[in-house]
Amino acid sequence: MARRSSLPVTFVVPTIAILLVLSMVPTLYAIVIALQNRELSSTDYSWVWLSNFQDLLFDRRFLNAVWVSVKWEVVTVVATMVVAIGLGVLMFEVASPRLRNLYCLLFIIPVLLPRVSAAFVWKFAYHPLYGIATYPYRLITGGLIFDPLSKPSTALFAVASVDVWQWGLFFAVIVLKLLETLPPQPIEAARLDHAKRWQIHAYVTLPMLKAPLISLMFVKMIESLRSFDLIYVMTRGGPGVATETLDMYAFSQGFIESGKVSYASAMAVLMMIATVISFTMLWKRVQA
């Protein structure tokens, strides 16, 4: 009995210990630094306790970054899910099995591209004079210039479109495969009741896929929090601060502008707390 009960402990404890060290040490270190006034250019520092957090409340760029991060999260997650479900259903309804396989192959390619490469490709595509994405506008308007990455009103959406291009298409493949795994009986029953195609999906298939779709949404929410590389390459947070998310601003304060690592850590800590709270609340809500 004793040997049997000790086996799980033998396997679980080292794993948990490693995970704790890997996750807790940097987290605790970030919290400690956030309570100090460390700067890259100096080895001197002192404890300032909550002063960095207090300063953040009056920092207009921080408040802007919070708002941009919320917009980014909402836009990318909603658009990705809409594209994924729309395209997934479309492929399921319209395409033959052979075509579906071809589409799946094509739709997976964008997500296989490294983020930085995708960002560079689209940055050139959005060039106001030579970009392929801005060419139709030039053609229709007789050569008028449209520079989506330089306009505060369009920059965030232009960058978000790249994120959706990568993840929306990939998720569409997953949605298609999920639809293919559903039992055919409920769908056939709905057809016999003369339900229209959109009704079948709205009231039968998608509700049946609620759990995996919510999981997909959570995956995308976490992924969207890590879009630093995409934004950094395409706009560096500009124009002005129009696409400056919290991680961009924290990096900027820590390593680009002033070397204020403590101030940057305070932002990281706040981000972590906000993420944990909001994700927990959302998770509980969908579980309810």
Added chain:
Amino acid sequence: MKPYRLAASLSAAFVLTASISTMALGAPVCSAPVKVLAQPRDGLTLLEDSKDEFTKLSGAGFQIDYLNENDRRAKSRADASTVGNYNVYYVDEANVALFASSKWIVPLADYYPADYDYADFDPGRQKVATYDGKVWFAPLTGGGDLMVYRKDVLEAAGIQPPKTLDELIADVPKLTDASKGMYGIALRGARGSGANVWRWMPFFKAYGGKWFDGDKPVFNSDAAVKATETYLKLFKDSAPGTQTGSWDESTGAFLSGQVAILVESTPLSGMAVDPKTSQVVGKIGFLPPPSPLPGGGYGHGLAIAAKANADDASKKCAGLFIAWATSKENEKRRLDAHQFGELNRTSILSSKEFAGIYGADLGQALAETGKATAVNFWQDPRWPDLGDRWGIILEELVTGTRTDIKGGLNELDAYANELVKKK
């Protein structure tokens, strides 16, 4: 006494023989490859072709990692203050004060072999490389500003090349014809002390701007407001893509034939006359920046990292690499490869070969612009922080996310006061 003398003589002979043997064998200066963090430069790319030469000279090779300007600045700052992975940093006029005062780099003169003749570098660039009375880097590029203009476009518009700032402001809108893809000017909108702020500073200085009134920062002066208003006014005729672009975008627009007048750093002139990089060869003229715009004196170069070179031998190795990389021989190779922007030595700039390649006009314009070149930025370790802060606000103003010039400058002034108090 005799045995002692004999022993002393033998010892001396042994030491001498050992020294000569070591020299004859060419004891390697470097024990490991030199790691360099730099930004892309044609001169450095060319240097990589001669890697074997350095290996023979030092006993080890080198590895250069390239990042664009802003990334290079961020990465070198992070590396120097933490792990210290690189033996040599590419530094520039804007961050040499920070790197030197933070002791992230060491004075170069102690480790720069005398044979490589540091005094041969252009005196202006030597000045930029000097901080607190010590030389910190060997120049890879540098200079001031030149006005490069399209002769054909100005002639067609019946406009003489502007000689004053007022003329420039008046001429630029007349030269813009968006339907033909022609823009009066190209400026830099992208944030950064070395990007949009760099191009804005000559306007600030031209209107009599000063960073300090005694010990008090005056970053929100009337001169700063007027300079910003002028900059934003000119930006209305700046080529597309420059609103969030920097050197690459503005020079790229000029070299591809979309811009009539460009006031930019001197390397542009070499690119503009090179058919490999320019579509406007034979159509351009050079003049100093319209008066009273001062040229922005600058210099980039290689410095010895402090952390990665913990002992004297490593510092000597890094010093040898820097000396070799910026040597007359390598600079001659850059001249032969028509890399105008990579030339820094007076012996090369005044050579017959240089005059033969670039012509007398450019030489004259360079000589004249030298008189108007000045150090426009605040030479202080806190400058990158402050300059970047202004860069963000200026980018916001350029792209229209904010419109209150005075409010933006007040914000900058408040931040400057905060920084000054901290010292």
